[in-house]
Amino acid sequence: MTTGTLGHALLGLLAERDMTGYELTRRFDRSLAHVWSAQHSQIYPELAKLLREGLIEQSGAGARGAKRYAVTADGRAELVRWMREDEAAPGLRSETMLRVFFLWTLPPAEAARYLREEQRRHQAQLARYESYSDELSQNSPDRMARIALAAGLRSERAMAEWAGWAADELDAAASE
């Protein structure tokens, strides 16, 4: 199966429950946005491909021409195979951190402002995760959702703290 990451993401989401392309698009946009993203223009052709390969099948049709898909046995097998393969993760790409490397090209005061803005962004994301965490802990439907969310919480907290510390460093250096 020459299915890439997007294909496996779709199989994973459909393994939970049957969904239409539109519903899958919303899942990427909402709960999965900070981990993987995809637009409908990429999702629909990929669903067609998974269908051709027999990894999913159409399980029904809704109103307005909606097509509902389900994972087949082959699809589940492929998902688990992918989950088990361990290859070196391709290096992350972060335009934000790339800019940090080049912050020396800006005046120190402006670089500090950039980092404070960065801190604010991470704090905002942290707050969003925390409020979602509150909802989740009430009835705890899914252990794995809590675990994935915990990664986001720790990561955002660490980055917010870093950005605050880094801005302080630059301000201290500027006032020397």
Next chain:
Amino acid sequence: MTTGTLGHALLGLLAERDMTGYELTRRFDRSLAHVWSAQHSQIYPELAKLLREGLIEQSGAGARGAKRYAVTADGRAELVRWMREDEAAPGLRSETMLRVFFLWTLPPAEAARYLREEQRRHQAQLARYESYSDELSQNSPDRMARIALAAGLRSERAMAEWAGWAADELDAAASE
């Protein structure tokens, strides 16, 4: 200038000092690998484009047909313009975290093993950063390099701790 992120990364690196395409390729591979990556097959055409646009110029020629490039005044202006623009960062893409969302498809013991392996990877990366940090603190040539490195240290530490905690959670659940 319709230059993308790679172009700006090249401008940023060349702003430090003149370099050949080959040297730039190594910088991406070594110091910049965890932030942005690029192969020589992408770098050489991009250099040709920056040259056409007048953002860089050839500053000399080395042995074996090597071409050394320098940023022009226009190039520096474009770099600073890019540094200052603040757009919403495009969501990160992490195949590793995507798999975490789907860990419920594996038996709990295997999911825990996956997380321990994840913990090991982050610890290894953390150790690499720490040893690099030791070298750097001796003569501290560049304040910004220390700051960027600090982000890596905090992030890897947070993710290693998370993975350990998550694996414990799953092991505890499995032995219930």
Next chain:
DNA sequence: GCCTCCATGTAATTGGTTACATGATTCT
């Protein structure tokens, strides 16, 4: 009637990886 959301698709373009191709220099 108009706006919003639901719902699916294609086309054009950009960004990025892998593979192909060549040659000089240095080290062993």
Next chain:
DNA sequence: AGAATCATGTAACCAATTACATGGAGGC
């Protein structure tokens, strides 16, 4: 002589974004 490293480039392909295009259903 052979291997590793330096050095540059092109071609083919895959992945992803943006723009184009269409239509149904429900609320105001």
